[in-house]
Amino acid sequence: MSEPGAIEVSAGDVVVLVGTSKGLFALTADAGRTTWTTTGPWFRGEEIYAAALDTRNGRTRLLVGATSGHWGPSVYRSDDLGATWVEPEPDTLRFPEETGAAVDRVWQLKPAPDSANQPDVVYAGVEPAALFRSEDGGVTFSLDRGLWDHEHRPQWQPGGGGLCLHTIIPDPAGGPRMAVAISAAGFYRTLDGRTWEAANSGIKAPFLPEPTPEFGQCVHKVDFHPSQPDTLFLQHHWGVYRSDDYGGTWTEIGADDLPSTFGFPIVADPNRPETAYVLPLEGDFFRCTPDGRLRVYRTADGGKTFEALGNGLPQDNAYLTVLRDAFAADALDPAGLYLGTRTGDVFGSPDAGESWQELARHLPPVLCVKTAVVR
Amino acid sequence: MREDGGRPLSKVVVHLAATLRQHAGGEASVELDVAAEPVTVRAVLDALDRTHPSVGRRLRDEAGAVRRHVNVFVGQDNQRDLDGVDTVVPDGAEVSVMPAVSGG
Numbered sequence: 001m002s003e004p005g006a007i008e009v010s011a012g013d014v015v016v017l018v019g020t021s022k023g024l025f026a027l028t029a030d031a032g033r034t035t036w037t038t039t040g041p042w043f044r045g046e047e048i049y050a051a052a053l054d055t056r057n058g059r060t061r062l063l064v065g066a067t068s069g070h071w072g073p074s075v076y077r078s079d080d081l082g083a084t085w086v087e088p089e090p091d092t093l094r095f096p097e098e099t100g101a102a103v104d105r106v107w108q109l110k111p112a113p114d115s116a117n118q119p120d121v122v123y124a125g126v127e128p129a130a131l132f133r134s135e136d137g138g139v140t141f142s143l144d145r146g147l148w149d150h151e152h153r154p155q156w157q158p159g160g161g162g163l164c165l166h167t168i169i170p171d172p173a174g175g176p177r178m179a180v181a182i183s184a185a186g187f188y189r190t191l192d193g194r195t196w197e198a199a200n201s202g203i204k205a206p207f208l209p210e211p212t213p214e215f216g217q218c219v220h221k222v223d224f225h226p227s228q229p230d231t232l233f234l235q236h237h238w239g240v241y242r243s244d245d246y247g248g249t250w251t252e253i254g255a256d257d258l259p260s261t262f263g264f265p266i267v268a269d270p271n272r273p274e275t276a277y278v279l280p281l282e283g284d285f286f287r288c289t290p291d292g293r294l295r296v297y298r299t300a301d302g303g304k305t306f307e308a309l310g311n312g313l314p315q316d317n318a319y320l321t322v323l324r325d326a327f328a329a330d331a332l333d334p335a336g337l338y339l340g341t342r343t344g345d346v347f348g349s350p351d352a353g354e355s356w357q358e359l360a361r362h363l364p365p366v367l368c369v370k371t372a373v374v375r
Numbered sequence: 376m377r378e379d380g381g382r383p384l385s386k387v388v389v390h391l392a393a394t395l396r397q398h399a400g401g402e403a404s405v406e407l408d409v410a411a412e413p414v415t416v417r418a419v420l421d422a423l424d425r426t427h428p429s430v431g432r433r434l435r436d437e438a439g440a441v442r443r444h445v446n447v448f449v450g451q452d453n454q455r456d457l458d459g460v461d462t463v464v465p466d467g468a469e470v471s472v473m474p475a476v477s478g479g
Contacts, residue, residue, distance in 0.1 A: 070444045070474040071395075071433035090428040094437040102436035 004040050006083035013374045014330050016338050017062075018346055019048030022364035024064055026082070031373075033336050033350035036359045042082055045069075049325070050109040050124070053372035054137065057119035060374070063138045065106025065124070073103050075124070077138055092140040093124055093132060099148065101128055107166045108325075109138065113226065114174030125165035129156060129182040147180070147188065147196045152215050159183030159218050159237075166324060167219070172226040179222070179232075179247060186217035187234065189247050199247035203236055220264045221324045225273035233276045233303070235266035235324075240278055242303045253303030254278070259290040265327035269352065270335050274302040277329075277337065277353060279322045288319040296337065296353050312356030313347060320345070325368035332373065340366025383412040387419050387464060390471040391430065398429035405430075409464075416447055417460035419470055434472055444475040 007026045009015060016027040023041030043066045050065030062078040064085075075093045076085045095101040108125035112118040122138040125131055130148050132141040147153075156163055160183075167181035176193025186200040198215035205217045218237035225231065234241040234250065239261045241250040255261055260280040269275035277298050282290045289295070295310040314320075321342040330336040334352040341347075344363035349356045390404045399405055407426060411418035420441075424431035434445050439460075441447060447454045448471040454462045464470060 068433070069477065070442065072436060072442050074432075087429065090424075091432050091437065097437070100438055102438040102440065 004042055004082065007039050007081040008037075009081070009374045011374055014332070014336060015053055015372045015374060016328075016330075016346070016348070016359070017051040017053060017368075017370040017372075018340055018360070018363065018366055019051045019064075019325075019368035019370070020340075020344070020364035020366050021047050024048045024051060024066070025360070025363060027338075027346065027348075027359050031332060033330075033332075033348065034357075036348070038360050039082070041364075042085070043076070047105070047367060049367050050106045051368060051370050052109045052111055052122075053370070054111040054122065055372055055375045056111060056115040057137070059137060061137060063109045063111075063122065065109055067105045073106050073126075075106055075109070075138065075141075088139065093126070095130070096143060099143070101130070104128065104162065105164070107164045108168050110168040110170065111138075112170045112174070113172045114170070117174040118170075121170075123168045123170060125168050125180065127162045127164040129153070129163045129165040129185060131165055131168065131180055146190065146194045150188070150196050152185065152198060155216070156182060156185035157216065167222050169222060169224065169232075172229055177246070181219040181222050181234075183220065184216060184218035184237075186215045187219050187222065187247050188215075200250070201248065202250035202252075203234070203241055204239060204252075206238055221266045223266050223268040223276065225268045225270070228273040231273065231302075233266050233268055235263050235278055236261075237284065238262065240266065240303070254297070254299070254306050257306035258297055262287070263322075264324035265322060265339075267327050267329050267337070270329050270331050271333045272300065275300045275352075276303070277327070278306070279327055279339065281321065287321050289321075292317045292319050294318045294320050294341075294347070296339070296349075298353050309349075309353040310356075311354065312349075312358075323367060325370075326366045328369045328371050330371040330373060336371070338369050338371060340369045342366065383410070385409045385411075385414045385466065387414060387422070388469045389419065389423060390469060392471075392473045394474065395430055395433060395472065398433065399427050414464045414466075415460065416449065416454045416462045416464060416470070419464055420447070420460065430472075444477045446473045446475050447471070448473065 018025040025040030046066040052063045054061040067073040105127045110123040112121035122134040131144040134141045169179040171177045179189040190196045220235045222234045232243045240254040267277045293315045294313040295308045297306040326340040337349040342365040346360040348359045407422040
C-alpha cells in the first residue's frame with residue numbers, strides 16, 4: 001500500500017475534504033468546479049469525523065481528527081498538503097487528569113473565522129461533549145472549563161452518535177461570544193466567553209416529557225452567515241428553526257414546504273444571508289431521502305419558503321443518508337455545495353444547488369465534508 | 376533484577392502487534408526497565424508511556440483505561456481475565472499487546 005502523497009493544487013483551487021469511516025480523501029478542482037480529482041485515502045481504516053484546511057496566517061495546514069477502532073483518537077496535522085503528517089507526542093488534545101474523562105472521538109476542528117485577530121485559534125469539539133481551544137494553530141489544546149463545569153452537563157444524554165459536541169460557532173468578529181451544539185443537550189452559548197447558558201427556547205422536544213425544555217434538545221447542526229451573526233439556522237431532530245437573537249428564541253421554519261423536517265445538516269449560503277440549504281430525510285425511524293429521491297431544499301427568503309433542488313442528483317430508488325457534517329459550501333460565488341452519503345457517493349454543485357454532478361462514488365461511508373479555497 | 380534509586384528495576388519485554396510497530400521505530404518488541412515491585416501490567420504500560428508515548432496512547436486513554444479493543448497478554452493470558460492492570464508480571468514473563476478481533 002503506497003501513501004497517497006500530497007494534494008496537488010494551485011492558488012484558487014477548491015479542496016473538498018471527505019472524511020469517511022475508512023480514511024480521508026480530498027477532491028480538488030479549479031474554481032470552475034467541473035473537473036475533479038480524487039486523492040487518498042490517508043489514515044486507512046480510521047474514522048475521520050473532523051477535518052479542516054487552515055489557510056490563515058500564511059499557513060496551509062491540514063488538521064484531521066482520526067479515530068482508530070482499536071487505538072483511539074488522534075489529531076494529525078500536515079503543513080505540506082498531506083505529503084507528511086505530524087501527530088503530537090504526547091497527545092495534546094486530552095482532558096486534564098482531574099476530570100477523569102477521556103476523548104473518545106474528535107467531532108470538529110474549526111479554525112476561528114476572524115483570521116486577522118485570531119489567526120492561530122482553532123477550536124475542537126469532542127465526545128464526550130466538550131470544547132477545546134488551541135492558540136497555536138491546532139498543535140496544543142486546552143479545555144473550556146466553563147462549559148465542562150456547566151451544571152447541566154451531568155444530565156446531558158447521548159444521541160445516536162454519542163454525546164458529541166459537533167457544532168462550533170465562533171464570533172466572526174473575534175469577540176468572546178460563541179456558541180456550540182451538542183447532541184442531545186441542545187444549543188449553548190456564551191456572551192462573555194466564560195459563562196455558558198442553554199439557549200433552546202422555542203425548540204420542541206417531543207421525545208421528552210416537557211415539550212419545550214430548557215435543554216435536552218437533539219440539535220443536529222447550526223449555521224449562519226457572517227454578515228448576520230445574530231441570525232442562526234438550525235436543524236433539529238424534529239424541525240428546522242431560525243433565530244434572530246443568537247439563540248435567545250427560535251422559530252420553526254419550513255414545515256409547510258419541506259417533505260420532512262427531520263434531517264441532519266444545515267448549510268448557510270456564504271454569499272446570501274437569507275439563503276440556506278437543508279437535506280430532509282423521511283423521519284426518525286427511516287433516515288433516508290424521502291420517496292427515494294435525493295433533493296436539497298433551499299430557502300432564499302430566510303425560511304419563509306423552500307424549493308427542491310435535484311437536477312443531477314439521483315431521483316430513482318435513491319434511499320440515501322447524509323450525516324450532519326457531510327454537507328458543506330465553499331466560499332466562492334456562486335457557492336459550491338458538496339454532500340457525501342453514507343453509501344460513499346459525493347455530489348457537488350458549482351452553482352448554489354441549481355445543478356449537480358457526481359464527484360466520487362464507491363467511497364467508504366462519508367462522515368464529514370469540509371471545503372477550502374487554496375490561497 | 377537490579378536496583379534503581381532504591382527501587383527494584385526489572386527488565387520486561389513487550390511484543391508489539393504489527394500495526395503498532397510504526398510507532399516504535401519499526402521494532403517488533405521493546406525491552407523496558409520497569410521500576411516497581413511487584414511488576415504489574417500497569418507499571419509496564421506506564422514504562423511504555425515514558426519510552427514510547429505514541430504506543431502508550433494507543434493502548435490506554437488519558438484516564439488510564441485500557442482501550443476496549445486492545446488486548447494485553449501476560450504470557451498467554453489476557454490481563455482482563457486476571458486482575459486487569461493490577462495483574463502481576465512474573466519475573467521473566469513477556470507481555471504482548473494485540474488488537475482485538477473486532478471492527479467493521
